[in-house]
Amino acid sequence: MDRWLEMLSSRQPMRRVLLDIGMHALAVLADGLPAMRQRMQGCRLLEDLAYAHHGGVTLRLDLLQPPGPGPHPVLLYFHGGAFAIGSKRTHRALAVAYASRGYLVCNVDYRLAPKYPFPAALQDACAAWLWAAANVAQYGGDAQRMALTGESAGANLALAVTLACCTPRPEAFAAPLYAQCLRPAAVLLYSGFLQASEPQRYRRPGVSRFAARVATDAAHSYLGAAAGQPGVGHALADPLCVVEAMLQVALPPLFIAAGSSDPVLEDSLRLERALKRLHVPVSAHYYRGETHAFHVMFWRKQALRCWRDSFAFLQRRLPPAA
Numbered sequence: 001m002d003r004w005l006e007m008l009s010s011r012q013p014m015r016r017v018l019l020d021i022g023m024h025a026l027a028v029l030a031d032g033l034p035a036m037r038q039r040m041q042g043c044r045l046l047e048d049l050a051y052a053h054h055g056g057v058t059l060r061l062d063l064l065q066p067p068g069p070g071p072h073p074v075l076l077y078f079h080g081g082a083f084a085i086g087s088k089r090t091h092r093a094l095a096v097a098y099a100s101r102g103y104l105v106c107n108v109d110y111r112l113a114p115k116y117p118f119p120a121a122l123q124d125a126c127a128a129w130l131w132a133a134a135n136v137a138q139y140g141g142d143a144q145r146m147a148l149t150g151e152s153a154g155a156n157l158a159l160a161v162t163l164a165c166c167t168p169r170p171e172a173f174a175a176p177l178y179a180q181c182l183r184p185a186a187v188l189l190y191s192g193f194l195q196a197s198e199p200q201r202y203r204r205p206g207v208s209r210f211a212a213r214v215a216t217d218a219a220h221s222y223l224g225a226a227a228g229q230p231g232v233g234h235a236l237a238d239p240l241c242v243v244e245a246m247l248q249v250a251l252p253p254l255f256i257a258a259g260s261s262d263p264v265l266e267d268s269l270r271l272e273r274a275l276k277r278l279h280v281p282v283s284a285h286y287y288r289g290e291t292h293a294f295h296v297m298f299w300r301k302q303a304l305r306c307w308r309d310s311f312a313f314l315q316r317r318l319p320p321a322a
Contacts, residue, residue, distance in 0.1 A: 001221040012084065012114065013217065020085040030093045031229040034299070042067040054111065057126050061131075062088050064099035066320070070244025072104040073147065073185070073318045076132055080152030080221040080293060082218035083113045083121055083196070089217040094296065096229055098149075101311060102320025104141040105167075106132050110157070114221035118196070118237045122179035123173040125157040126164055133182055141175035147186040147252075147318050151293050152264075153218070155192035159271075161307070162187050163286055166251055171236060191293045194240035194267040196222050197230040198280040202263060211263040211292075240267055244274045253281035255313040257306050267315075285309050 003020075030036050046063040053059070066072055075098050088095075088107040095107040110124035128182040133143050154218040164174035165183050176286040199219040202212040219227040227236050234243055243249070254275060258268040268284065275282040287294065297308045316319075 002099050006115070006138075008223045012221075014218070015288070016082075016085055020081070020090075023081070023090040024084055027090045027092060036093055036096065036209070039096045043096060043099045050097070051108075051131035052124060054123065057111060057230055058195075059074070060088075060109050061125065062095070064095050064105040064107065064142060066099045066102045066104060066295070067215065068102070068321060070074045070104070070291060070321055071142035071145075072102060072135070072140055072144070073145040074106065074132060074136050074141040075147050075149055076106045076108060076128060076158075077286070078125055078150035078154030079106055079150075079158040080154045080191070081112075082193070082214065083153045083156075083222040084218065085116075086288070091296075093298075094151075097307065101136065101314070102313075104136060104139060106136070110302050112188050112293050114224075118222050118223055118226075118234060119171070119173065121153075122157055122160050122162075122236055125161050126173050129161050129165070132178070133180060142321075144320060146182070147188065147314070148184045149188035149190075151190035153222075155189040156194050156237075156239060158187055158189060158194060159174060159192065159194060159243075160236045162251060163236065163239055163242055167249060169236070171233075172218065174236065184237070184252045186253050186255070186314065187251075187269070188257075188311075188313070189268070190242075190295050191258045191259065191262055191264060192256070192267050193264050195226055195236065195238040196270055207263045207290065215263065216233060240274075243271060243278070246274075246278060249278055249280070251278070251280045253283070253317045255310055256282060256284040257295060257310065258286055259294045259302075260286055260288050261290060262292045264292065264296075273283075283309075283313050294312070 044065040048060045079086045088109045095105045099105045108128045112119040149159040163178040199216040202215045272284040
């Protein structure tokens with residue numbers, strides 16, 4: 001309740017508050033599903049581990065330990081929600097899906113806009129990576145075999161953290177990741193909202209007014225006045241554009257998944273083209289007729305196909321412990 005009162009006090013649109021309430025309610029219902037209970041039986045949930053502190057705010061993540069002694073490969077999961085809604089609680093079912101396959105999963109909460117605009121969420125995502133590198137071993141994880149994943153805004157954060165790990169960056173919060181010399185072993189991006197700026201690009205045929213408005217709201221709450229014309233300091237809010245501007249780079253293998261009816265489909269297509277130009281290993285999958293974040297709808301055939309594709313990618317690039 002405090003969460004939603006705070007959202008109202010920060011003058012967030014009522015539809016956004018209601019959507020956040022609905023997402024949390026669905027997460028509670030998902031806990032009772034037979035498949036969820038079965039997956040959880042073999043896993044151990046460690047809730048609310050502190051990974052960073054910013055201005056009096058303690059940032060926390062949930063850890064999902066798979067069965068067996070390990071060392072297990074590690075996945076950091078960043079939830080979606082237009083940088084403004086959602087939480088590790090709303091996306092627990094997705095984290096459990098990975099854990100049940102043998103991965104130690106860090107399901108990360110981060111500060112949300114508009115109260116905490118860019119770069120707060122990315123600062124937190126970078127801090128979560130550093131925490132995982134330093135701490136997963138004591139929970140049965142292998143710090144040398146870590147991957148990043150997320151959907152929508154979470155995919156944006158996952159790609160930006162990847163760039164911070166693999167390229168020298170001027171941002172103070174990104175520099176320690178590159179200095180650490182620890183690269184992700186793989187990256188999985190679902191329905192990526194990979195360029196937060198210039199939301200006017202969604203005012204085009206084929207994109208509904210509602211979708212364009214959601215994208216515009218997300219851009220303005222995350223970037224404020226810089227949404228229309230981002231400056232150099234906002235570069236990692238648009239990790240897609242950073243990749244497109246590169247002439248050469250060594251990035252880990254990437255998995256891309258998007259629905260053909262997703263308003264942000266073009267971001268995935270552009271990233272695939274840029275990665276192929278740079279000769280970065282990429283496995284891109286597009287699912288006919290599916291909309292944004294369809295992979296969370298476990299009852300849909302295309303969602304199950306997407307999960308099979310992602311697990312096949314992980315089996316090739318980051319296989320679980322025996």
